[in-house]
Amino acid sequence: MDRVRHIGRFGFTGGRRRLGGVLAALLLTTGTLLTVGGANSEAVGAHAKAVTTHQANLVRNPGFESGIADWTCSNGSGQAVASPARSGSAALKATPAGSDHARCAQTVAVRPNSSYTLSAWVQGSYVHLGASGTGTTDVSTWTPSASGWQQLTTRFTTGADTTSVTVHTHGWYGQPGYFADDVELSGPGGTDPGEPIPGAPDGLRTGATTSSSVALSWNPVGGATGYHVYRDGTKVQTVSGTSATVTGLAPSTSYRFEVTATNAKGESPRSAAVTGTTTAGSGNGPGVPKHAVTGYWQNFNNGATVQKISDVQDQYDIIAVAFADATATRGAVDFTLDPALNYTEERFKSDIAAKQAAGKSVVISVGGERGTVTVNDTASAANFADSVHALMRKYGFNGVDIDLENGIDPTYMTQALRALSAKAGSTLVITMAPQTIDMQSTSAGYFRTALNIKDILTVVNMQYYNSGSMNGCDGKVYSQGSVDFLTALACIQLEGGLAPSQVGLGLPASPRGAGSGYVAPSVVNNALDCLAKGTGCGSFKPARTYPDIRGAMTWSTNWDAANGNAWSKAVGPHVHGLP
Numbered sequence: 242m243d244r245v246r247h248i249g250r251f252g253f254t255g256g257r258r259r260l261g262g263v264l265a266a267l268l269l270t271t272g273t274l275l276t277v278g279g280a281n282s283e284a285v286g287a288h289a290k291a292v293t294t295h296q297a298n299l300v301r302n303p304g305f306e307s308g309i310a311d312w313t314c315s316n317g318s319g320q321a322v323a324s325p326a327r328s329g330s331a332a333l334k335a336t337p338a339g340s341d342h343a344r345c346a347q348t349v350a351v352r353p354n355s356s357y358t359l360s361a362w363v364q365g366s367y368v369h370l371g372a373s374g375t376g377t378t379d380v381s382t383w384t385p386s387a388s389g390w391q392q393l394t395t396r397f398t399t400g401a402d403t404t405s406v407t408v409h410t411h412g413w414y415g416q417p418g419y420f421a422d423d424v425e426l427s428g429p430g431g432t433d434p435g436e437p438i439p440g441a442p443d444g445l446r447t448g449a450t451t452s453s454s455v456a457l458s459w460n461p462v463g464g465a466t467g468y469h470v471y472r473d474g475t476k477v478q479t480v481s482g483t484s485a486t487v488t489g490l491a492p493s494t495s496y497r498f499e500v501t502a503t504n505a506k507g508e509s510p511r512s513a514a515v516t517g518t519t520t521a522g523s524g525n526g527p528g529v530p531k532h533a534v535t536g537y538w539q540n541f542n543n544g545a546t547v548q549k550i551s552d553v554q555d556q557y558d559i560i561a562v563a564f565a566d567a568t569a570t571r572g573a574v575d576f577t578l579d580p581a582l583n584y585t586e587e588r589f590k591s592d593i594a595a596k597q598a599a600g601k602s603v604v605i606s607v608g609g610e611r612g613t614v615t616v617n618d619t620a621s622a623a624n625f626a627d628s629v630h631a632l633m634r635k636y637g638f639n640g641v642d643i644d645l646e647n648g649i650d651p652t653y654m655t656q657a658l659r660a661l662s663a664k665a666g667s668t669l670v671i672t673m674a675p676q677t678i679d680m681q682s683t684s685a686g687y688f689r690t691a692l693n694i695k696d697i698l699t700v701v702n703m704q705y706y707n708s709g710s711m712n713g714c715d716g717k718v719y720s721q722g723s724v725d726f727l728t729a730l731a732c733i734q735l736e737g738g739l740a741p742s743q744v745g746l747g748l749p750a751s752p753r754g755a756g757s758g759y760v761a762p763s764v765v766n767n768a769l770d771c772l773a774k775g776t777g778c779g780s781f782k783p784a785r786t787y788p789d790i791r792g793a794m795t796w797s798t799n800w801d802a803a804n805g806n807a808w809s810k811a812v813g814p815h816v817h818g819l820p
Contacts, residue, residue: 297438298508299349299426300408304329306467306479311347311505315411318343324551325595327362327390327422328476329469335410336418343419346409348374350431353403357428360394363387365412365419372426373407376400389591390422404431423476430507439465439502441510447498447517448484455517457498458484462509465502471511473497477598487517488600494519529602529670532819533558534812535702535745535794536801537606540564541579544753545799549584550592550603553798554806556813559672559700560596560798561606561642565632567614572621572657573628574607574614576636593637602670605632606642613647622653626660633665640670640699643690649679651689658690662697673701674747674794677708677721677730683737692738701734702745702794706758713781721758724779727768731790732783735772741787747794750801750808762811765793773819792816 301311306329308321319335326332335343351357353376361370363384370393371381382395399406408426412419430438439462448456457470461483470478470485473496478485487498495518499511536557539545553560565574578584593603607614607629616625629641641661643654662669671694679687680703691701705727710720713729714736720726727746734744748765749755767777775786793812795801801808 297427297430297510299351299428299430299438300347300424301349301505301507303424303508304422304469304476304479305331305333309333309345312345313347314345315343316341319345322420325364325390325420325592328598329422329479332420332422333410334418334420335412337412337414337416339414342411342413344409344411345421346407347424348405348407349426350405351399351403352429352431353399353401355429356396356398357406357426358394358396359408359424359426360392361410361424362390362392362422363410363419364390364421366416367413368393368419368421369409369411369413370395370421370424371409372397373409374403375406376403388585389587437464438507439463439504439509442468442483442500442502442512445498445500445512445515447515450517450519454486454488455496455498455519456484456486457500457515457517459500459512462502464504465509466504467502469501469503469508471499471501474499479503529699530558530600530817531742531789531791532816533700533745533792534809534816535559535561535672535700535747535792536750536798536809537561537563537794537796539797539799540576540582542581544803545797546802547582548799548802549582550589550596552802553596554801554809554813555599556809556817557798558601558792559670560601560603561644561672561674562603562638563606563797564644565605565607565614565629568628570624570628572614572616572624574605574625574632575628576605576632590636597637597639602639603637604640604642604670604672605629605636605638606644606674608644608646614645616653616657617650618653619656622657623660625654625657626664629661630664639668640665640672642672642674644674646676649686649690651686651693654686654690655693658694658697662694669697670699671697672699674704675701676704677711679703680730680734680737681712688734688737691743695739695743698739698743700743700745700791700794701739702747703730703734704747704758704796705730706747706749706755706796708758714783715781717781719781722760724764724768724771724777725781727760727765728771728778728783729781731768731772732781735783735787735790741772741789742791744787745791745794747796748808750795750797751804753803754796754800762808765812766815769793769815769819788820790819792819 305321309319321331322334335345337343364387366386369383373379375397377400380395380397382393410421442459442462444460467481469476497514499514501511502509534557565576568575675687708721710718713719714732719729749759752759770777772787772790
């Protein structure tokens with residue numbers, strides 16, 4: 242009955258009534274097939290106990306890292322896409338059209354009278370996974386709606402004469418494209434002629450480690466054309482050689498690694514596991530590189546390109562979600578996705594996790610032009626720390642960005658951020674985005690707060706826009722919109738006690754991103770070169786260079802996208818290429 246109610250969402254009436262009846266019949270038949278499969282649950286369960294945890298995957302190219310090689314998709318409906326990928330670098334996207342429901346299939350060698358488990362991770366509406374030609378009962382399972390990655394699993398037993406089965410995914414008529422990744426068929430391998438599936442790699446060992454990465458190497462496997470690297474049971478990389486460096490890790494944390502070998506016939510069992518432990522961190526959080534680009538992501542639509550977190554350009558190393566909102570409890574904040582974005586909470590969390598798996602940090606920004614969060618006593622400081630930490634746990638944020646434009650109490654904001662650090666640990670990322678007036682003197686509230694938490698602070702990205710003229714560190718007055726404005730004001734922070742790695746240059750991504758202060762990306766790059774290398778300067782040239790300067794920030798990734806990504810395309814590679 243539940244599946245029949247789902248059919249009603251399509252509103253098949255009049256001339257389409259017959260199609261609705263066919264859909265109902267198919268879904269009810271699918272339900273019957275699943276029931277029949279369930280009758281063998283004891284036998285399947287008994288077999289599962291006998292199968293080792295890391296039995297070989299019989300599916301070839303299961304993660305679509307080699308495009309759609311080894312797969313056949315009806316009417317050219319399938320393609321490999323880079324995003325969203327559950328693991329590795331690709332996933333399948335197949336799009337129904339007309340009467341075609343985008344069936345992608347692969348024939349796999351199996352053994353007679355044997356039990357198998359078929360699974361895949363999918364996204365989309367009315368996505369099906371099944372196996373046909375089993376020699377007993379063909380099976381299928383499905384989901385009516387998966388806004389994030391959802392695993393489908395079904396089981397079957399082959400007939401007495403069955404030597405191959407066809408595994409397949411498909412969507413449904415009139416529905417959008419669906420996604421599939423990490424298709425796995427586990428059970429005894431068949432006698433597929435030709436090149437065999439390679440054996441499991443041996444000799445897996447760890448190498449150099451940092452606070453956010455572990456290097457791995459292993460012995461080559463005959464017949465292998467590639468290798469998959471697993472971290473704590475999840476595939477995180479695909480490489481062609483016998484070494485890899487896993488990044489985006491937390492400091493002072495142990496991870497379990499395994500490797501498999503692959504070729505056109507399939508994937509080997511996993512290697513023996515090794516443990517690698519990262520070194521201690523320094524308040525920079527996981528995945529924050531030496532030179533980093535920060536971008537604000539807008540949780541609202543103000544005319545800029547509307548994005549999901551998965552749409553944020555790859556050049557951004559720190560993504561600041563703007564903004565958390567003040568609550569009725571003084572000092573406390575909360576966050577709710579803007580309904581105008583048509584973004585589910587499940588997808589939002591999944592997209593954050595995917596960015597983090599790619600080595601990025603995602604933080605929740607507090608404040609903004611209209612944000613009024615008050616932290617001015619012990620109680621409000623505790624409320625701030627508790628509420629931000631709750632958001633970190635709920636959504637997976639790496640930390641917090643302080644963008645309070647209505648004043649800051651250094652005593653109690655320091656107290657709040659230290660309390661948050663005690664809760665979150667050394668992986669916490671703390672960024673700040675003060676206005677130029679807030680960093681003119683070390684006695685100013687923002688500057689004092691930054692110095693108070695210098696040991697746990699990641700970066701201060703001062704806003705060099707909507708400012709007017711300001712004093713530089715040489716006492717001269719500089720107007721916004723020039724290299725000198727950026728370098729002479731950054732010099733105040735650099736010489737006022739912050740480490741160069743804690744200083745970034747904040748600029749609008751386009752003329753529409755701010756009321757004033759936009760400069761061409763080339764001006765940002767010249768200012769970075771002036772500070773890091775002493776080249777590209779204007780009339781002001783710092784007395785010394787700061788090769789470790791952290792990088793640059795922009796408002797916003799959305800305005801950048803609306804301007805053809807001109808800012809991130811120019812500034813991103815330049816920041817990452819600094820010495």
